[in-house]
Amino acid sequence: MANAEHLAILRQGVDAWNAWRREEPSVKPDLSEASLHETDLHRANLSGVDLSRASLQGATLSRANLREASLIGANLRGANLIDAYLDDADLTGAKLWETQRGGWSIKNIICRVAFWDRDGKEPTKYEEGEFERIFAEKPRIVLRYPGGISPIDLLALPLVVERLQAEYPGSALQIRSMQTDVGGASVIITVEDRENRGTEAFAAEVEALRRDLVTIQDRLRNEEKLRLSFEAQCQVLVERVIPTLAAAPKQQVNIGHLTAPMTIEGTIMNKGDTYYVSGQAGAVGPGAHARDNTFQQIQSGTDLPKLAEELGRLRAAMKGEATGTREQDKAIGVVADAEEAATRGDGPAALRYLKSAGEWTLGVAEKIGVALAVEALKRAM
Numbered sequence: 001m002a003n004a005e006h007l008a009i010l011r012q013g014v015d016a017w018n019a020w021r022r023e024e025p026s027v028k029p030d031l032s033e034a035s036l037h038e039t040d041l042h043r044a045n046l047s048g049v050d051l052s053r054a055s056l057q058g059a060t061l062s063r064a065n066l067r068e069a070s071l072i073g074a075n076l077r078g079a080n081l082i083d084a085y086l087d088d089a090d091l092t093g094a095k096l097w098e099t100q101r102g103g104w105s106i107k108n109i110i111c112r113v114a115f116w117d118r119d120g121k122e123p124t125k126y127e128e129g130e131f132e133r134i135f136a137e138k139p140r141i142v143l144r145y146p147g148g149i150s151p152i153d154l155l156a157l158p159l160v161v162e163r164l165q166a167e168y169p170g171s172a173l174q175i176r177s178m179q180t181d182v183g184g185a186s187v188i189i190t191v192e193d194r195e196n197r198g199t200e201a202f203a204a205e206v207e208a209l210r211r212d213l214v215t216i217q218d219r220l221r222n223e224e225k226l227r228l229s230f231e232a233q234c235q236v237l238v239e240r241v242i243p244t245l246a247a248a249p250k251q252q253v254n255i256g257h258l259t260a261p262m263t264i265e266g267t268i269m270n271k272g273d274t275y276y277v278s279g280q281a282g283a284v285g286p287g288a289h290a291r292d293n294t295f296q297q298i299q300s301g302t303d304l305p306k307l308a309e310e311l312g313r314l315r316a317a318m319k320g321e322a323t324g325t326r327e328q329d330k331a332i333g334v335v336a337d338a339e340e341a342a343t344r345g346d347g348p349a350a351l352r353y354l355k356s357a358g359e360w361t362l363g364v365a366e367k368i369g370v371a372l373a374v375e376a377l378k379r380a381m
Helices: 004-011 014-023 130-135 151-167 199-222 224-245 304-321 326-343 347-354 359-368 371-380
Strands: 113-115 123-125 140-145 171-181 184-193 263-265 289-291
Touching (some): 004 014, 123 326, 151 171, 151 199, 171 199, 184 199, 304 326, 304 359, 326 347, 347 371, 359 371
Antiparallel strands (some): 113 123, 171 184
């Protein structure tokens, strides 16, 4: 049962709670079995707190510190766990239906069983370390382009990643997404540890990679001689092929997930050309060629709200047909993650989740006639 004094402090708001935690660092708060339905706990310091069997349904726990917390049997259905820290926490027996988990950290998390169904009656068991391997997100490096990504940046990025891949063989780099907004553009690169190093050693290498990427990015942006030389070479190539391309219809070029190793050659781009990037391509510009690329592509015309709606219907149908196997439970969770990604407009992430959905998922999708979901599953698989 929750400590009444501790619960009363939390009810005063996150600022009051965090101030109390700083003043009383030796106290281990007890919020077990507390009713915190839809409570705003954004950035709350809940490290080491006993939240076992607490009702956190629909609660906002984004960026909350839940390190070493006990969440045994906690009801987290519909909770927002985006960018939350759950390292060394115990999630055994928690109800996780429709939780939002993008960017969460779950290093060394304990979870022997979890409930992903709406009613919390269908357990999914996990071997030691299995939950973390399935659901942990890889470290991310975010590159910002305040003025938007230029053609030169666009062409150089996969080559830069390939070069750094050779310099850091113990890490696997992937360009996961590229998006534009009012403030410019951003590129997300994920890093995977190939050598199963300790957390500190791997974190140090990720930081070194980030510094190198930013340094190269700045050089490309600031070294005018390099930029002018590159543009001059592109101009010469364009002048050679313009007569043959003049009558060609205009096309939209897509770029998205690129996976090293890759080689881009014969790239032709005029300084005045504009390319609207919304999907995937290994090379951009008239006459461009790309070799040895791996793509996961979602077409720019995909209706993501409709896809999210169809994935919701598919998930419900899968629950109705499931016989309780671990593979089916995992597939239902994957579809839920893809639905969440599509809802927030992240098509590439939706495909990444659907890649591991399996043939059973595709069969159910075809059976209930969700055409867009079927197309996405086939494309991802």
